[in-house]
Amino acid sequence: MNFEMTTQIRVSNMKEGQKWYETLLNRKPDFIPHEGFAEWELLPGCWLQVAEGTPADGSGPLRFGVSNIEAERDRLVKMLKVPSFDIHSRPEVPVKWGTFTDPWGNQLGFFEYLNKNEEQERVNKILGTLA
Known part of the structure; x- marks a missing residue:
């Protein structure tokens, strides 16, 4: 298990x-x-x-779910000097996403649910508040 x-x-x-x-x-x-x-x-x-240690080549990205991807991108550009990154979407994918790297070359990113009801259902399930 x-x-x-x-x-x-x-x-x-x-x-x-x-x-x-x-x-x-x-x-x-x-x-x-x-x-x-x-x-x-x-x-x-x-x-x-x-x-x-030595960052692993070709790993990632590790993406974090966020409620507002544009606001998070703007915060990182301002506070961590991350180069602005594109936000992508496709009609068949329920999220939009973007990828950036940390100063050591690790690939990271964010994703945001397009349907806010689906996002709230996920949050409730994760937090154990959904029956």
């Missing part, structure tokens, strides 16, 4: 990397077990680990 998951992103400078990800995620890490490693629980049982 699977009940939790982690994904790890590596950064060559942990001090800068932790600060960058704190800004991206709008909060400090939930757990720092030792030097060179920090973790955020993004959703119950879903952890993002940032570790000092």
